[in-house]
Amino acid sequence: MLYDNKEGKMKTHFFSAVRNQNGFTLMAVYLVTALLAIFAIAHFSRSVVFVKTNERNVNRMIAFNMAESGVDWAISQLASDTEYTGTSAYVPLDTNFMKGGFTVSVTKDDSDPKIRIIQANGFAPSNDSTSRAYQNIKVTAYAKYGDSNLFDFAIFSKNSINLTASGTVASVDSYDSRNGPYSSGNSGGEGDIASNSIAASTITLGGNTLVNGDVLIGPDGDISTGISVGPNATYTGSPDTLSSEQQYPNPTVPAGIPSSGNLSVSGNTNLILTPGTYHYTSLNISGNGRLTLTGPTEIYVSGEINITGNGIATQGNLPTNLIIYVTTSDTVKVGGNGAFYGGIYAPNSTVKNVGNGGIFGSVVSENYIQTGNSSIHYDLAMRDIENKKRYGDLKVLAWQEKNTLLWGTGTAVAAEI
Numbered sequence: 001m002l003y004d005n006k007e008g009k010m011k012t013h014f015f016s017a018v019r020n021q022n023g024f025t026l027m028a029v030y031l032v033t034a035l036l037a038i039f040a041i042a043h044f045s046r047s048v049v050f051v052k053t054n055e056r057n058v059n060r061m062i063a064f065n066m067a068e069s070g071v072d073w074a075i076s077q078l079a080s081d082t083e084y085t086g087t088s089a090y091v092p093l094d095t096n097f098m099k100g101g102f103t104v105s106v107t108k109d110d111s112d113p114k115i116r117i118i119q120a121n122g123f124a125p126s127n128d129s130t131s132r133a134y135q136n137i138k139v140t141a142y143a144k145y146g147d148s149n150l151f152d153f154a155i156f157s158k159n160s161i162n163l164t165a166s167g168t169v170a171s172v173d174s175y176d177s178r179n180g181p182y183s184s185g186n187s188g189g190e191g192d193i194a195s196n197s198i199a200a201s202t203i204t205l206g207g208n209t210l211v212n213g214d215v216l217i218g219p220d221g222d223i224s225t226g227i228s229v230g231p232n233a234t235y236t237g238s239p240d241t242l243s244s245e246q247q248y249p250n251p252t253v254p255a256g257i258p259s260s261g262n263l264s265v266s267g268n269t270n271l272i273l274t275p276g277t278y279h280y281t282s283l284n285i286s287g288n289g290r291l292t293l294t295g296p297t298e299i300y301v302s303g304e305i306n307i308t309g310n311g312i313a314t315q316g317n318l319p320t321n322l323i324i325y326v327t328t329s330d331t332v333k334v335g336g337n338g339a340f341y342g343g344i345y346a347p348n349s350t351v352k353n354v355g356n357g358g359i360f361g362s363v364v365s366e367n368y369i370q371t372g373n374s375s376i377h378y379d380l381a382m383r384d385i386e387n388k389k390r391y392g393d394l395k396v397l398a399w400q401e402k403n404t405l406l407w408g409t410g411t412a413v414a415a416e417i
Helices: 005-078 380-384
Strands: 086-092 101-109 112-124 135-149 155-157 161-165 172-175 193-195 203-207 215-217 227-229 239-241 262-265 270-273 276-280 282-285 290-293 297-301 305-307 322-326 332-334 340-353 359-372 376-379 386-401
Touching (some): 005 101, 005 386, 135 380, 262 270, 262 276, 376 380
Parallel strands (some): 161 203, 161 359, 193 215, 262 282, 270 290, 282 305, 305 332, 332 340
Antiparallel strands (some): 112 135
16 A cells, blocks of 8 residues: 655644644643632632631620620629629630630739729630630729718618617607707708618517618618518608618728727726727726717727716717727627717627617617617718728729730830730
8 A cells, every 4th residue: 555655744744733732722721720729729828817817806806895894794793892802713705696705803902902903804715725716805994992981871780770669759860960969959850770681670660669761771672571660660761772782891900009908987987088099809888987088089899899887978979079990790789878979880790779878970780779768869970971991982993905004104015915
């Protein structure tokens, strides 16, 4: 068989050209595919980075909100507990839409015992630093308790108040020593009595008791069961509940005031104390004994108090000139025929008013008992006694995220993230 060499060569060139063209096309396809893959990988990587960044940003906002929740939590706890120190345990606040939680610590400021430094750590999605898109935000807040009146009521008791009078005069009322001594012309209906308790019969008015003032029990209490009034007892004000639980911290003897032991006045002795601050392990006045104060005086007692005899008189018989602080839970008894002028601050004690002379001033107690012909006349002037031993409302002074400013100087420091 004969072949045309020329035709064979042409066929060979043709197939060679086709193969070259196919190879070029394949290379082009490979190149385009590679470029598309590179762009796809780059786009995917960018998307992943974007998603992670967005997730971190979202978690950062959540962590910040969690830190603020920690501050709010601490403030709510401090409102009822001035000694609250925070919680080191993680508090989760997970919902269906977000996950996170906080820890919080509270410390007292060295320069002012009423300032609280609240440091809250907010976390998202949890406090596990290895969790996806983990974020931790720190917030520091500075809050301060305001000063508060020490004696807001004629009688305040953490628990029970029991008044059983046998006389016909007002068992509890008010007057203002700035307008002169107590009299029919200087007496009024602001002799309010109050208790933190909401237990049944937490305030009991029996006998011929007459309270010229309001009667209040603890927040959210039922006044129909919390206040018990006998058939011959009455009050002129309104029954009500406290808007918030009253806080009366434990009194402590000021530094540098040594104990002078027991103070006992008996027989016909009239013991005179000059103005100042005193500390005794107990206080006993009996017989015809009398304690007379010549000016503003504070007496701290770390034991039992028994005031009978001729009582305690202050300069000008002004109740604002005497405050007795009871640092223990020992009983305080005021009896005898002598009057007592002053304030009794005994938040952990049972105070018994069983004498004929009466109390002119105010009482803070854990439990209060008043019987017989005894009475208490609340001196409105005692409302003006602002005492640093009792804390008022807590107010936030300032707060800062992380720690970008040195508190009090405005000096920049390294941020804590």
